Amino acid sequence: MEDSIVKAPDGGWGWMVLLGCFVIQGFSYAFPKAVSVYFKELMYDFHVGYSDTAWISSIMLAMLYGTGPVSSILVNRFGCRPVMLVGGLLAASGMITASFSRNIIELFLTAGVVTGLGLSLNFQPSLIMIGRYFDKRRPLANGLAAAGSPVFLSVLSPVGQILLETFGWRGGFLIMGGLLLNCCTCAAMMRPLLNKKQEESKDKHEVERMLPATTANKDFTKYKGNLKASKFKCKLLDFSVLKNKGFVIYTIAKFFLILGVFIPPILLVNYAKDIEVPDTEAAFLLSIIGFIDIFARPSCGIIAGFRWIRPYTIYFLSLAVLFNGLTDICGARASDYNTLVVFCVFFGVSYGMIGALQFEVLMAIVGSHKFSSAIGLVLLIEAVAVLLGPPSAGRLVDAFKNYQLIFYMAGSEVLFSALFLAITTYCCLKQQKPKMGSQKDRAEAGDLQELEEITTNQLQMPSRRLLPNNMAGTPILDTNTVQDYDEKGTEHLNSEHSDGSPVQVENRDCF
Numbered sequence: 090m091e092d093s094i095v096k097a098p099d100g101g102w103g104w105m106v107l108l109g110c111f112v113i114q115g116f117s118y119a120f121p122k123a124v125s126v127y128f129k130e131l132m133y134d135f136h137v138g139y140s141d142t143a144w145i146s147s148i149m150l151a152m153l154y155g156t157g158p159v160s161s162i163l164v165n166r167f168g169c170r171p172v173m174l175v176g177g178l179l180a181a182s183g184m185i186t187a188s189f190s191r192n193i194i195e196l197f198l199t200a201g202v203v204t205g206l207g208l209s210l211n212f213q214p215s216l217i218m219i220g221r222y223f224d225k226r227r228p229l230a231n232g233l234a235a236a237g238s239p240v241f242l243s244v245l246s247p248v249g250q251i252l253l254e255t256f257g258w259r260g261g262f263l264i265m266g267g268l269l270l271n272c273c274t275c276a277a278m279m280r281p282l283l284n285k286k287q288e289e290s291k292d293k294h295e296v297e298r299m300l301p302a303t304t305a306n307k308d309f310t311k312y313k314g315n316l317k318a319s320k321f322k323c324k325l326l327d328f329s330v331l332k333n334k335g336f337v338i339y340t341i342a343k344f345f346l347i348l349g350v351f352i353p354p355i356l357l358v359n360y361a362k363d364i365e366v367p368d369t370e371a372a373f374l375l376s377i378i379g380f381i382d383i384f385a386r387p388s389c390g391i392i393a394g395f396r397w398i399r400p401y402t403i404y405f406l407s408l409a410v411l412f413n414g415l416t417d418i419c420g421a422r423a424s425d426y427n428t429l430v431v432f433c434v435f436f437g438v439s440y441g442m443i444g445a446l447q448f449e450v451l452m453a454i455v456g457s458h459k460f461s462s463a464i465g466l467v468l469l470i471e472a473v474a475v476l477l478g479p480p481s482a483g484r485l486v487d488a489f490k491n492y493q494l495i496f497y498m499a500g501s502e503v504l505f506s507a508l509f510l511a512i513t514t515y516c517c518l519k520q521q522k523p524k525m526g527s528q529k530d531r532a533e534a535g536d537l538q539e540l541e542e543i544t545t546n547q548l549q550m551p552s553r554r555l556l557p558n559n560m561a562g563t564p565i566l567d568t569n570t571v572q573d574y575d576e577k578g579t580e581h582l583n584s585e586h587s588d589g590s591p592v593q594v595e596n597r598d599c600f
Contacts, residue, residue, distance in 0.1 A: 096224075102280060103222035107230055109275035110215040113173070115237030116180070116272060117212035118444075119379070121149040122354050123245035124200065124265075126372050127258045129362060134258070135193045139359065140483030142193075145201050146355050150475040152205025153212060154347075157468025160213040161461050162326055169214035170279045176210025177272030179203055184266030188259045200262065204269070211272050213464055216448055218279050220457035227452065228399060232390015232445040239382030239441065246358075246375040250368065327462035334517055335454040336463060339403075340470050342510035343447070346410055347474035349502030350443065352482045352495055353417060353436060354378060357429070360492045366426050377433040378440065385441025393446060399453075403514055406450050409442030410507035417500030421493040478502075 097103075128142040135141075163172045183203030190196045215234070223230040245265075252261035330336050354375060361371035389409070393402050416439050420432035448464070455463040482495045 097220075097222055097227075098282075099223055099226050103230075105278050106218050106222050106280070107234055109278040110219055110234040111237040111240075112275045113211045113215040113237070113272055114234050115241030116269060117153060117208045117215075118238035119242035119245050120204075120208065120265075120269075121146045121153070122242060122351075122375065123249050124149075125355055125358050125375075126246055126249040127253060127261060128359060129368075130253060130258045131193070131196070135196075137193050138483070139356070139486045140480055143355060143479045143483035145196055146351075147476055147479045148197055148201030149205040149208070150351065150479075151472045152202055153209045153472075154468040154475055155472030156206055156209040157213060157465035157472070158326055159465075160209050160468075161465030163210070164214050164217060164461055165326070168281055169218050170276055170281065173211050173214050173276030173279060174273055176207045176214075177270060177274075177276055178207070179210065180207025180272060181266045181269040183207055184262050184269060188262035188266070207269070207272075209468075211276065213461075213468065214279070215275075216464060217461050220452055220460050221282055224457075226394070228394035228402070228445075228449050229387070229390045231449045231452075232387045232393070235390070235441075235444040235448075236383055236386040238444060239379035239386065239437070241379075243376045243379030243383070246372050246379070247369075250372040326465065327459055328466075330455050330459050330463045330466065333455060335403075335514070336451075338510065338513045338517065339451060339454055340467050342410075342506045342513075343467060344470055344474050345502050345506035345509065346443070347471045348478045349417065349499035349506075350413060350440070351475065352478055352499040353420065353432075354440075355479050356482060356486065356492070356495060357433075360495075361426065361429060363492075364425065366429075370426060374429055374433050377430060378437040381434055381437025382441040382444070385438045386445040389442045389445040390449075393449060402446055402453060403450050404511060406443065406446040407507050407511035407514075409439055409446060410503055410510065413439035413443060414500045414503035414507055417496050417503060421496035421500070423496075 125146060128139075128145075131142050131145075132138065160172065180203075183199050183205075186203065187196055187199035190199060219230050219234055220227065249261060249265070252264055256264070357374055358371045361374055362368060392398055393405060398405060413436070416432065416435045420429075420436065423429045423432050451463060451467065452460050478499075482498065485494050485498070486492065
């Protein structure tokens with residue numbers, strides 16, 4: 090299992106990790122929206138309505154979010170890279186199998202459940218890897234990685250339309266499944282950071298060569314291992330984040346945000362086709378959103394990284410959500426292709442701001458050391474909203490044949506999310522100073538390093554002597570001192586409770 094307390098390099102191989110996260114987040118977010126170009130053909134083949142085809146994207150997104158705790162447990166148990174490799178295989182196999190579906194239910198199970206699960210096992214670990222490799226540049230890294238979504242949306246939508254016209258929806262699904270195999274390549278790039286034990290291996294071997302082969306040396310090493318294991322034991326799923334008021338507020342706000350934020354892009358293509366916009370131009374609307382989103386996310390990430398902005402990114406996120414909600418409400422009056430283009434421009438800007446800030450805010454609230462558990466719980470709550478949002482919008486279309494209701498409904502839900510997040514944060518958390526979670530990581534890592542330095546120095550200081558002239562000035566440990574430590578300290582340090590767990594030593598100067 091990977092050690093979560095490792096200093097973020099803020100560069101180096103981290104840029105390759107960021108590239109892999111860019112591709113994975115692009116597939117994870119854009120794919121459920123890009124498959125909407127196939128909905129019209131699916132409705133014709135399977136004789137179903139808008140709400141039925143909308144369930145494909147909803148189930149895919151629900152799996153992406155709802156299996157968050159499962160992904161958290163697997164990542165904490167096996168690490169990010171193995172989980173992502175399995176996820177890439179599942180996502181590809183789901184779409185390939187979907188190309189042989191004979192009814193809409195089989196599409197729900199293959200393209201929805203299997204592909205959605207595979208995307209989830211790729212998406213969440215990619216967010217965790219960003220938090221591990223970046224600290225000072227984390228807002229920028231989150232913005233750049235999140236830009237993968239609009240880039241892939243701009244590409245996948247027209248590509249999907251071309252595949253539909255050339256090979257039909259079955260051939261398109263088959264080729265899309267092949268494209269998802271690239272997630273496995275990106276997963277191979279997720280090299281885990283060197284953990285604390287590996288970093289200390291060289292020093293440990295040097296000390297062992299300097300020490301005589303006594304029982305004290307083994308006991309001291311065993312004590313350090315027990316102390317670190319008991320203090321930094323990693324939970325598979327840490328529910329203590331639920332005690333964090335900021336986390337609870339964030340989760341409730343995200344629930345209402347997800348209810349409405351995905352509705353316009355999912356049903357936008359079908360709406361354009363219904364007002365007699367050509368199929369190619371209708372698919373291009375999603376590309377417009379994606380193109381604007383490409384520049385909005387990195388730009389917002391850069392702004393969020395400013396010193397005078399970063400402590401207040403939660404209010405920055407509230408502003409972005411408010412902007413998105415107002416855009417949806419104004420977009421309800423769109424009645425032709427030109428007004429839809431204007432709507433897509435403003436929606437792309439606001440949607441890009443949300444995409445760049447949402448996970449940066451969560452990392453700031455809970456800290457990167459608890460982020461893997463927090464993101465799993467948040468995604469589980471959001472899965473319920475994903476299952477309710479688009480299908481309910483599809484039923485409104487089937488019942489009233491009026492897309493204005495969709496935009497009004499989505500806009501009101503998003504507006505409530507923005508106001509709730511800003512007001513409750515100000516009222517409930519205004520007395521707490523904003524702090525970035527990574528500071529706690531550095532503090533914990535510093536405590537561990539300080540503990541090791543103090544114990545090593547106190548063991549060496551009373552017994553320092555010099556070697557002969559040819560090695561003058563080289564301090565080593567005196568054998569007598571080590572034996573004295575063995576007789577007086579080992580019994581207490583290696584004592585255990587009745588249940589077998591090691592005794593915790595609170596005073597670092599005990600020996």
